[in-house]
Amino acid sequence: MDEGNFQAYEGEIQALQEEIRQLTEEYEDIQQESTFYSDEEILKAIKSLEGETQGENNGCASLSDLKAELESLERDLSFLTAFTGFHFTSHSKKTLERTKTRTVQRHRLSGKCHSLSFQVEFQLLEMPDSEKVSSVVSDLSIVMESIEDSNVSKFVSSTEECGDLLAFFRSISAYAEWYEHRKCTFLHFKAKYPDIVTLPEGLLGDFITLRNPKVAGFELMIFWKIHLDEEGIATPVLDLLPKVPEQVMEQRMVTVSIPGCFRSMIRLFGIEAAIENLIRVLRSEK
Template sequence: MDESSFQAYEDEIQALEEEIRLLTEQYEDIQQEESTFFSNEEILESMKSFQDETEGHESLSDLKAQLESLERELSFLTAVTGFHFTSHSKKTVEKTKNGTVKKHRLSGKCYSLSFQLEFQLLETPNSEKVSAVVSDLSIIMDSREDSNVSKFVSSTEERGDLPTFFRGISTYAKWHEHRRCTFLHFKAKYPDIVTLPEGLLGDFIILRSPKVSGFELMIVWKIHLDEEGTTTPVLDLLPKIPEQVVEQRMTTVESIPGCFRSLLRLFGIEAAIENLIQVLDSEK
């Protein structure tokens, strides 16, 4: 064999070795990737479960009706809780005779609030059911800049308390959505009176009198979330009133914040704001 032929074989062998190396790296990356791929055992178990559930169905129409029913239930739960999950991935970290540890990643939105979760779940089978213990919980939220939310998230992470997280965020986000819709309603209904300096996602609105220059009422609407997941709306009124009006109606001016708090207790948020706007509109 001449030298050129030998070199050709050598080049081909090196090319094949390089290709094998690349394929090996790709395979290892796939094995390490956190994805929604399931193991063979999980696939077989899911198929068996599906077969068991469908044995009693007589036709495809029955399966379609069941699917539609499940979709309605999911839509109902989304409407009630506000949660919409956009992605979920998991991988098995450890598997022993005592249990299985799986790492989960979950992301979604609750109304307008986005979140990402990462945690490990230890599943331990027993004679009656599978118990699960959460550990290494990590939560990322856009609204964590709010000190109340930050404390709540930190407390939930330390305890690995997923139920409290979902319950607390659902109520907190629902109040945020309620505030946004309320601001939008009054801005659309009274565009000449209502101003939103920080937009619909801000925590206050300003009511400007169309008849008395410089007469403004700022309604501050905070949403407090404690470490146990309890949400409390906190509203107050800050008046900005011209000196001449103050001099003429000192007693009336001083009573405005107290009257607003009384309206809140008696009639609720929307009715209290509506009443203030009506008073401003009729003020001379």
């Protein structure tokens, strides 16, 4: 075999090796993509499997084991969702680079934390050494849906700049928990005192209004903000703004000390008890 033919075969071999490598990476990406199935889809799959294995003793035994394993996984997932508030709806990743010393992947993740939806996209660099695999997050992009809060926007921007994905999940979990608690509290008082409590901005708003229908013009607005600082610490901030007619102020000696008294009640009794006591006092006014 002359040298020209040898080089031609060598070139074809290298081209085939490169094609095999690319196909292998694509196959691994497809295998690694995570898809989240609904309860309905899972039940359909179980019924289909039951139909295929009906009448086969060995198959029935295997099906029983699969059901038990599936139920165990569902209990674990339910516990984690209840404990953290996170429910992931989709996840995909694509390998951008793979060598002996490093692997670069692009991840896309979406889901909810309680009732807050989010989408996260980032690049993950993994570099294995003799003891462990070090990972570096970069190119982080976060989208929070249905939230018009400047503090959250600042925190998200700061998190994207430093690429701290763990801090994002930890802080959003605390924020979403307070967000859900506020919504449930507003709903509770609206249902319990429909003649006094109104929600001008609905359950997603950050304030409620208290009115005594027997006292015209008397109104109390309770503002409940959730402050998220740049370090990711979520803190509830409540305040009260009274709207008192002049004749009511003169007759009942209502002063600007009402907001201070409300904040003192929160420190002593907690948020729900303070609002409850305020409503009871308001209802007693005639």
